[in-house]
Amino acid sequence: MKSFISPYLKKGLLTFLIFVILCFALFPILYTFVVSIKSRVDLLTFPPKLLFKPTIEFWVEVIKNSDFLFYYKNSLIISSISVVVVLVVSCLAGYSLSRFNIKRKEDIAFWILSQSMTPAVAIILPIYTLFSRWGFVDTYHGIILVYSAFNIPFAVWFLRSFFNEIPLELCEAAKVDGCSPLRAFWSIDLPLVKPGLIACAIYTFVMCLNEFFFAFILTGTRVKPATVAVVSYLPTDVRGTMYGQSAVAGILIMTIPMIFFLFLQKYFVSGLIRGAIK
Amino acid sequence: MIKKEKLLPYYFLAPALGILLVLVIYPLIFSLRLSFSNFSFGMADSAIAFVGFKNFIRMFRDSYFLNGLRLTILYMFGTSLIAFVIGLGVSLLLQKSFFGKKVIMNILILPLATTPVVVGIVWRLLLMPDYSFVNYLLSLLGIRGPQWLITPGWALFSVMIAYVWEWSPFFIIMLSAGLASLPQEPYEAAKIDGATGWQTLRFITLPLLKPLVFLVLIIRMMDAFRVFDLVYSMTKGGPGRSTQILSYVVYYTGIGYLELGYASAMSYVMLVILVLLSIFLLKFVRST
Amino acid sequence: MKKLQIGFIVMIMLCFVMIFSGWVLAQEKSKYAGQTIHVAMAWEPREEALKNLTKEFEEKTGIKVVVDLLGNVDMKPKMLSVLQAKSSEYDVVQFDYALMPFCVDSGWLLDLTDWVNRDSKEVQPDDFHPALYNTHIKYKDRWYGFPLHVNSGCLFYRTDIMKEMGFEPPKNWDEAMKDIKAINEKYAPNPYGISFMGAPDPLLAIEFQSLLTSQGVDYYDKKTFEPQVNTPGGEKALNILLEMKKYAPEGVTGYSLDQSYDAFAQGKAAMSFGFTHGVWFFADPAKSKVVGKFDVMALPGGHSILGGWFVAISQFSSNKEAAWEWVKWATSEEMERKLLGNMECPRLSILKDPEVQKKWPNNKVFFETLEQSPTIMPQIKSIVELWMKCAVTLNEVLNGSIEPKPALERMDQEFREILSRDGYLKQ
Numbered sequence: 007m008k009s010f011i012s013p014y015l016k017k018g019l020l021t022f023l024i025f026v027i028l029c030f031a032l033f034p035i036l037y038t039f040v041v042s043i044k045s046r047v048d049l050l051t052f053p054p055k056l057l058f059k060p061t062i063e064f065w066v067e068v069i070k071n072s073d074f075l076f077y078y079k080n081s082l083i084i085s086s087i088s089v090v091v092v093l094v095v096s097c098l099a100g101y102s103l104s105r106f107n108i109k110r111k112e113d114i115a116f117w118i119l120s121q122s123m124t125p126a127v128a129i130i131l132p133i134y135t136l137f138s139r140w141g142f143v144d145t146y147h148g149i150i151l152v153y154s155a156f157n158i159p160f161a162v163w164f165l166r167s168f169f170n171e172i173p174l175e176l177c178e179a180a181k182v183d184g185c186s187p188l189r190a191f192w193s194i195d196l197p198l199v200k201p202g203l204i205a206c207a208i209y210t211f212v213m214c215l216n217e218f219f220f221a222f223i224l225t226g227t228r229v230k231p232a233t234v235a236v237v238s239y240l241p242t243d244v245r246g247t248m249y250g251q252s253a254v255a256g257i258l259i260m261t262i263p264m265i266f267f268l269f270l271q272k273y274f275v276s277g278l279i280r281g282a283i284k
Numbered sequence: 285m286i287k288k289e290k291l292l293p294y295y296f297l298a299p300a301l302g303i304l305l306v307l308v309i310y311p312l313i314f315s316l317r318l319s320f321s322n323f324s325f326g327m328a329d330s331a332i333a334f335v336g337f338k339n340f341i342r343m344f345r346d347s348y349f350l351n352g353l354r355l356t357i358l359y360m361f362g363t364s365l366i367a368f369v370i371g372l373g374v375s376l377l378l379q380k381s382f383f384g385k386k387v388i389m390n391i392l393i394l395p396l397a398t399t400p401v402v403v404g405i406v407w408r409l410l411l412m413p414d415y416s417f418v419n420y421l422l423s424l425l426g427i428r429g430p431q432w433l434i435t436p437g438w439a440l441f442s443v444m445i446a447y448v449w450e451w452s453p454f455f456i457i458m459l460s461a462g463l464a465s466l467p468q469e470p471y472e473a474a475k476i477d478g479a480t481g482w483q484t485l486r487f488i489t490l491p492l493l494k495p496l497v498f499l500v501l502i503i504r505m506m507d508a509f510r511v512f513d514l515v516y517s518m519t520k521g522g523p524g525r526s527t528q529i530l531s532y533v534v535y536y537t538g539i540g541y542l543e544l545g546y547a548s549a550m551s552y553v554m555l556v557i558l559v560l561l562s563i564f565l566l567k568f569v570r571s572t
Numbered sequence: 573m574k575k576l577q578i579g580f581i582v583m584i585m586l587c588f589v590m591i592f593s594g595w596v597l598a599q600e601k602s603k604y605a606g607q608t609i610h611v612a613m614a615w616e617p618r619e620e621a622l623k624n625l626t627k628e629f630e631e632k633t634g635i636k637v638v639v640d641l642l643g644n645v646d647m648k649p650k651m652l653s654v655l656q657a658k659s660s661e662y663d664v665v666q667f668d669y670a671l672m673p674f675c676v677d678s679g680w681l682l683d684l685t686d687w688v689n690r691d692s693k694e695v696q697p698d699d700f701h702p703a704l705y706n707t708h709i710k711y712k713d714r715w716y717g718f719p720l721h722v723n724s725g726c727l728f729y730r731t732d733i734m735k736e737m738g739f740e741p742p743k744n745w746d747e748a749m750k751d752i753k754a755i756n757e758k759y760a761p762n763p764y765g766i767s768f769m770g771a772p773d774p775l776l777a778i779e780f781q782s783l784l785t786s787q788g789v790d791y792y793d794k795k796t797f798e799p800q801v802n803t804p805g806g807e808k809a810l811n812i813l814l815e816m817k818k819y820a821p822e823g824v825t826g827y828s829l830d831q832s833y834d835a836f837a838q839g840k841a842a843m844s845f846g847f848t849h850g851v852w853f854f855a856d857p858a859k860s861k862v863v864g865k866f867d868v869m870a871l872p873g874g875h876s877i878l879g880g881w882f883v884a885i886s887q888f889s890s891n892k893e894a895a896w897e898w899v900k901w902a903t904s905e906e907m908e909r910k911l912l913g914n915m916e917c918p919r920l921s922i923l924k925d926p927e928v929q930k931k932w933p934n935n936k937v938f939f940e941t942l943e944q945s946p947t948i949m950p951q952i953k954s955i956v957e958l959w960m961k962c963a964v965t966l967n968e969v970l971n972g973s974i975e976p977k978p979a980l981e982r983m984d985q986e987f988r989e990i991l992s993r994d995g996y997l998k999q
Contacts, residue, residue: 031392034449049409049415130653138659249405271457324953520828522964
């Protein structure tokens, strides 16, 4: 049975497979880069021009001659503050649903999770109406509130499973030592869920950075984030789709999550896995 | 003092519930009311009338809605299964340690960092009618590629490829971490019994991974059920209506056709399906 | 000597007074100085040019203007949310003219009739082309909008190829199809006969409507609202569309406006069904390989379709008068002349100008179209639904997933449903 495939062939096959998979994962990203330096006339030819004169016009246009960096800054501000809000609020809620005796807490936890399934189209009008009444449209706090609301359910559920994992004895011991519940939460439980917090932070950050629909309706010129700005490079009018510009914008947006993933991967993976298994 | 202690858990819960109440529950109740009304954009408040279950009855005669539901279910199961198979395969491959494994892992998860809107643009460029780069590569191998985005049948598949590309890294990292955390004893026992690789996978690895697999599937399926940006930037629902998935139909009914009452009813049906599905899958996870 | 000194001092003082009063006068800009208005418009070249020029307006009047340019596809959900919530987020809004009756009936737009009469010297209401009155400007005889972005359907053709073939610009669709067929047989795939918008989005439906009107029918009868697609005229129109597909690049059923333009600009099609403002696309060397090798004409069947957007003042604006100042400024004749390089113009005095017609052939075509009773898009509430459903069916016909006859029947039935639900068609 085993002798059918020689070990060398097997190894070769394996290497080839991994190579194919790597190509599949990497190719579209590399292609995005190629698009960003290929002039429009060169891009829209078939068979594709493999040798072409690279151009930096799109990079110059997006970075220097447009407000894209301003929108990008908005994106970063909104996403990072949302992460903080989400972490604080869901940490408390997750802890509460894990540690304390609350009636029907399993049901409450599931109910919170199910809130994340709400289709955005269904609730955008009521939210907009509320926001315009309160003057929240096109403000940082408005859009941060919405992003928080839509990331809290998953975060609560996720962090709760981390708190569940901490052995109860630790807490009991603390109680015996005369530790108040608040203090126990702060100095014993919180440090133990650090990997979960980091994983949750990265996940929330990427979700906020990539969000489009709410941002589109609820922001205007002042706090418009980068995803909404990218879409304006895709008009269906006489200027034609601006492939080059949108590729540049896309690369800029994905840089920061990529850096996160590359350097914090360890935390992210171990956090997700622990959060998911329990 | 005792009272305060008793209330503490609720103090902890309050901020989360408060935010959800204002920004999710209230709007949901609002749109529940809408879904039983004839409300459409531009209507004066006085003209809004209660129409009972009319919207829900209409839905099940609406060929666009039914078509959307069918496509969405196909899409949801299709993408999750393909991504799962890829994820499992790759994580099995990566289980052995070899030179450069870390770098490969790092590259493999890069697609997770991309923005859906941009993913759509890039894949449209790769598969675009007349200029498709993928077809060019295929033609080098002597294969005449299909017109991906404009042939009924291939179009939905193309959107699925883009989605799988973006999200199979999620399966890869979850499953390979899961595999790493499995106990070693069953495998040693299997080796002694002379089990083949396939048998080990079928009878040991998969059962042990089951809870994790279902959890990952729930997370991804819920998301795939609501996909919108990808379809919008890749096919705009075409050709014909062969990629008009449910969220697209709801969006167009609400924002395009202005019938917000009817669209709310549709999205409620969507929500109910999602919740039922996740209850079912969660039960499955807990039972194992 | 002393007298002279006094006179000198008085003169200097007079000078000061004059300078000072001049300064005061310059300061007294507009009654509404200091107010801020928000303008929402589609992000298109003309609107962008206008945004850049708005500084002049700010300096002149002291009104601060924030122009928010929104992607023209996704602008609608935003506008609908804003107006339905009766929000004052925007003072000036822009809409597709097909939606004017809907917006007015919803009570969202300010009735400008009295202000137009009051300021008729500045507005010059008679200078707008009469054909635009019932579409971009008035509804139920009241004045609501100003045409700020107008265009019409047209046909682009390659002058070099037409010359080689010895063809004249075609007079009707039969002639045009014959030319397209001949070109396609001789040259395809470099170039194919024609490119058009075949993707299932509203543009396909709009294209189809101009084919319908060239055959003497329409989506529906404008008076009785009785659908007219399932008629011999409708069948003929659909056949023209199907025949065009035969002579078009392979990917045409996925073309929206920009892909169709790309095909023509890359020299892959000898003709292109488009809109007049396409001339800038084809004349731009960064996008086009056919610079100087193309010309534009009104659609061969006559009755080219009229397109465009209007600006209006929101009923919920808190600075209506200041917004009115901006609207007057943005649509004035002076401004229209400045913006000629970006789009067609709605004003007669400019359209008739022979120099303009010579320099901007698209304006000539647009003027001709306006003179020959253009096709008007349906001005009903459910216009988008009608377009989308029509386009989906047409795209399916082009794909071959449905035969023409059942497709026309389906369209007829869907139109009937929509028109009777909105209360236009009485059963």
